Amino acid sequence: MAADSTTKGQAKPEVIHVPAGEGITLWVPEEPPEELVDGEGPVLSTYTFMATAENTGGALAVVDTVVEPGNGPPEHEHDDADESFYVLEGEFWVRAGGKEFVLRVGDYAFVPRGTLHIWKNSTEKQARMLRIYTPGGHEKFFIEISRPAERGVPAPRLTNADVQRALTTVARFYG
Numbered sequence: 001m002a003a004d005s006t007t008k009g010q011a012k013p014e015v016i017h018v019p020a021g022e023g024i025t026l027w028v029p030e031e032p033p034e035e036l037v038d039g040e041g042p043v044l045s046t047y048t049f050m051a052t053a054e055n056t057g058g059a060l061a062v063v064d065t066v067v068e069p070g071n072g073p074p075e076h077e078h079d080d081a082d083e084s085f086y087v088l089e090g091e092f093w094v095r096a097g098g099k100e101f102v103l104r105v106g107d108y109a110f111v112p113r114g115t116l117h118i119w120k121n122s123t124e125k126q127a128r129m130l131r132i133y134t135p136g137g138h139e140k141f142f143i144e145i146s147r148p149a150e151r152g153v154p155a156p157r158l159t160n161a162d163v164q165r166a167l168t169t170v171a172r173f174y175g
Contacts (some may be wrong), residue, residue, distance in 0.1 A: 009149075013057030023166035024049040024139070026146035027155045029162040030067070041158030043068040046149055053136030066128050067092075072120035073174040078113050079094070079174075081133040085109045085119070090127025094119045103129070145169045 027044040035150040051062040061081075072092070085092070085103055092103045096117035103109055103119075111117050121127040133139070149155070 010144055012102045013048045014055060016055050018099055025149040026142060027149045028142055029145045029158050029166050030071040032158060032163045036160055038159045039157060041065050043157055044155045045071050046155050047142055052139045056136050056143045061132045061133040065131050066126055067121040068126060069124050075116060075118040077116045080136060081138045082113050083111045084132040086130045090123045092119050092127060093122040134163050141173050
């Protein structure tokens with residue numbers, strides 16, 4: 001008898017090829033400043049999902065993450081997925097599981113689900129990393145908190161509407 005090839009009701013995985021510049025690209029809000037003034041907030045990060053639960057049978061999600069200087073999420077944890085980081089450009093400061101370190105080009109880190117963590121671009125220019133969620137599915141959260149990106153258009157600045165959408169989504173996903 002053949003083993004079930006799906007995970008949690010996901011379709012059977014398929015071979016995928018995502019050419020450079022393609023994927024599901026989103027403008028994602030990161031941690032807002034204490035006092036946010038619309039039009040003056042930080043530039044949104046750009047996340048491009050290369051693989052999702054939908055096309056990997058639930059196995060994983062892979063996101064190419066471009067982060068502006070100082071940007072990154074607030075401290076958080078995932079109860080539904082492990083998260084891996086691989087730095088392509090720049091540096092990221094990370095605190096996770098009682099450890100604090102800087103990830104540089106070529107560095108890798110793994111944060112198991114249920115681990116409180118935070119990361120920030122610690123440079124003065126854009127930084128870029130691949131993040132992998134196992135299993136996939138976490139991309140649904142990012143799709144809901146973000147704005148669809150427009151190809152060839154620079155990412156906009158964070159607004160109070162972005163923050164409110166993110167807070168509403170966090171409450172729905174994580175209580």
